[in-house]
Amino acid sequence: MTVLDLAAGHLAAGQIEAAFAPASRALDTGLQYRSGRIVERSRAVRRLLALSSLPKVVREFDERLHGVYL
Template sequence: METGVRYRSGRIVERARAVRRSHTSSTPPKVVRDFDERLHGVYL
């Protein structure tokens, strides 16, 4: 995802979002919550 943000690539960022949507967990680990926060702040 960082590469997508750096190069302003919507396609890469959307792929990161798709991967995150496919991961389901009732209590996600901290790394997943951090990823969610990062994704939430990305607008291209």
């Protein structure tokens, strides 16, 4: 959860790549342990970013989150 807070801080600073690297690792952990809290916090971090053109790292993050229900 702390890693996702860090990722949210990077997003607030406009550092997209720096935000989604740790967020992806946190999501991996959440999926591995089937933690609904971590997955939902990952979704919340993702919702903080609203761009019309998404960087590759964000598209990959979205693909991993798509269809995850714990």
